[in-house]
Amino acid sequence: MFRRRAKGEDAADQLDEFVDADSEDVAGATSEDEDDANERVGLPPAPRPDGPFDSTEIDDAKEGRVDLGGLLVPGVEGMELRVEVAGDAIVAATLVLGNSAVQLQAFAAPKNEGIWGEVRKEIADGITAQGGAVDEEETALGWGLRARVPVQLPDGTQGVQLVRFVGCDGPRWFLRGVISGQAAVQPESADALEQIFRKTVVVRGEGPMAPRDPIVLRLPEDAQMVADGMPQQQGHPGVDDLNPFERGPEITEVR
Incomplete structure (x- = not known):
């Protein structure tokens, strides 16, 4: 079942201990790194055995997963599930687990x-x-x-938020994940969220869609949307929704 999350419980508060305005910057990419990155553009989708x-590609895809229409996401004990809205459409889902979160968004x-x-x-x-710093990395994903x-801290000063972006190309779809919180700082804390990303099923549908159109999601049949007044995310896979802890309506799964 789903319940409304307590109004005072804002997962953004969980980031405070991981955000430091005086932290060192991540090293910038070299020209050689940029050349290597350019060579990885436009490649065909890689195999996805895991x-x-x-x-x-999978039997009984809804078994053990929350049905969001365009995405079937694994249900994990104690997780909070929040949805991002662009206009009247739900275009992304954020799964909060402890002090970490992963935002999932699928595109044609x-x-x-x-x-x-x-x-x-x-x-x-x-x-x-925006004045931030980025490193490209090769991981198990x-x-x-x-x-x-760069982010503005609750006291009005400038700080930084550590995030990881992961992605996967599939047959006529692309799935992006944004990992935040403790899992973005401590790799050993990221296993659960990485497994959620891996076990997610994309329901693209057969209808025509332009590349980068968001695959629209929907709430589970037994869930009720509750707006929390936070800024809403946009549906483009760019840089206008870097903080998955700033979110729209939310639901919480209790198992």
């Missing part, structure tokens, strides 16, 4: 060409333009970004 999965993509390399470069350029994004 996920994320397309809805046609070309049939034979992945877009994660291109999107990754756009995100890096956008963060750099493939190529991703580790970034320090």
Whole structure:
């Protein structure tokens, strides 16, 4: 079942101990790094034996997963599930687990060409333009970004938020994840969120969609949307929604 989250419980508060205005910057990319990154743009989707999965690739996809329409996300004990709204459409879901969170957003993509390399470069350029710093990294989830994004702290001073961007190209879709909180700072804390990303199933549908169109989500049948008054996210895979702790309506799964 789903219950309304207590009004005073804001996961953004959990970030305070991980955000420091005086922290050292992540090293900037070298020209050689940029050349290597450019070579990874426009590649065909890589094999995904460990996920994320397309809805046609796995039997009983809804078993053990929360049905959000365009995404089937694994249910984990104690997790909070929040949804991001663009206009009247739900376009992203954020799963909060302890002091960490992962925002999931799926987009349409070309049939034979992945877009994660291109999107990754756009995100890096956008963060750099904002005064942040980005490193490209190769992890168990493939190529991703580790970034320090400028943010305004509750006391009005400037600080940075540590985030990780992960992505996966599938058959006519692209899934992006934004990992925040403790899991972005301490790699050993990221296993649960990485497994959520891997076990997510994308339901692209057969209808025509332009590349980068968000795959629209919906609330589970037994859930009720409750607006919390926080700023809403946009549905573009760029740099306008770097903070998954700033979110729209939310629901909490209790298991």
